Amino acid sequence: MRALRILLILVVILGGLFTAADRAAVYFVEGEIADRVKSSQGLSSTPEVSIKGFPFLTQVLATSLDEVDISLDGVSASADGHAVQVTEVKAELRDVKFNSSFSAATAARATGSARISYADLAKSAPKGSTIGYAGAERAAKGQVKLTGRLADVLEGAGVSVPDPVKALLGDKTASAYSTVSLVNGDTVRLRSADLPTVPIPGLEDQIRDAVDYDLKIDGLPSTIKLDQVTATEDGLRFSGAGTNVSLAG
Structure with missing residues (x-):
């Protein structure tokens, strides 16, 4: 009975360590994607990236992410020198496949949205x-x-x-x-x-x-198709x- 309790404790500890490592990897990759999107597309602000799905590490091994959401502030529109703020700029990417070197990716489906108030x-x-x-x-x-x-x-x-x-x-x-x-x-x-x-x-x-x-x-961003x-x-x-x-x- 004591051995079973020890085994259960070890499973919980290892599970916790795996979850912590998985979440840490998610945060790191989200930041990398955000920086890459900003630099590659010349954005004035860094987008917010959220990778969905658990576990994340198994998705990476499969070079495929179930869902990636991107939101962005600092987008504007202009007419005859007048600047207009564009808000709630979002892109939702589904079934994102990476190449073997993780240098490029393709989203099987993507939706984009934005709003301009009156x-x-x-x-x-x-x-x-x-x-x-x-x-x-x-x-x-x-x-x-x-x-x-x-x-x-x-x-x-x-x-x-x-x-x-x-x-x-x-x-x-x-x-x-x-x-x-x-x-x-x-x-x-x-x-x-x-x-x-x-x-x-x-x-x-x-x-x-x-x-x-x-x-x-x-x-x-080019990923947002309106x-x-x-x-x-x-x-x-x-x-x-x-x-x-x-x-x-």
């Missing part, structure tokens, strides 16, 4: 305007609502508004609706879908020029999925 998105809009949720019906069409004092929006977009026109417009506040799309996986495109009626001929084209623009997202955008109550949410995604070494 408050941040408004920083890219013409000065004097705000961007917000357009309601369920228009959001289903991928549209957002841009609101502002008409004269301020035009001047904020660099359109010269003569004093007589300003007087005619007065404090008129108008709303425009723009359809949002994603181009080439890194460019948010806003194009007017519904413009306000204005009393001055030709002014509608200038309003359209003011509210139509592209927003380029900088600093996304191809869809959804207008939600708390901002624009981006998502995408891919198969056999190559990870830079």
Whole structure:
């Protein structure tokens, strides 16, 4: 009986040592992957890497990881010199296979996501305007609502508004609706879908020029493939999925 107790104690101790070694290896490799992703893709900040699954060491021996999650801060987008913060940038990699030298890897499946709040998105809009949720019906069409004092929006977009026109417009506040799309996986495109009626001929084209623009997202890792955008109550949410995604070494 005493021998059995000793054996059980040894099993517990060895199991604990194995678990500790396994977790230590995970933390080390997570840091190595994070540093490698940052350097190979020229990121401005170090991503957070989380390797799932236990035990980890047996996965390494098989040169295959079940799940690797990457999250990143410090990603921004820009339009005409205006910087916009991109938040909740994530990549979820599944069935990641390494080559024999661990210098390259391929994820059988990968999903990516990111978000831009309306408050941040408004920083890219013409000065004097705000961007917000357009309601369920228009959001289903991928549209957002841009609101502002008409004269301020035009001047904020660099359109010269003569004093007589300003007087005619007065404090008129108008709303425009723009359809949002994603181009080439890194460019948010806003194009007017519904413009306000204005009393001055030709002014509608200038309003359209003011509210139509592209927003380029900088600093996304190549593992994050975005191809869809959804207008939600708390901002624009981006998502995408891919198969056999190559990870830079």
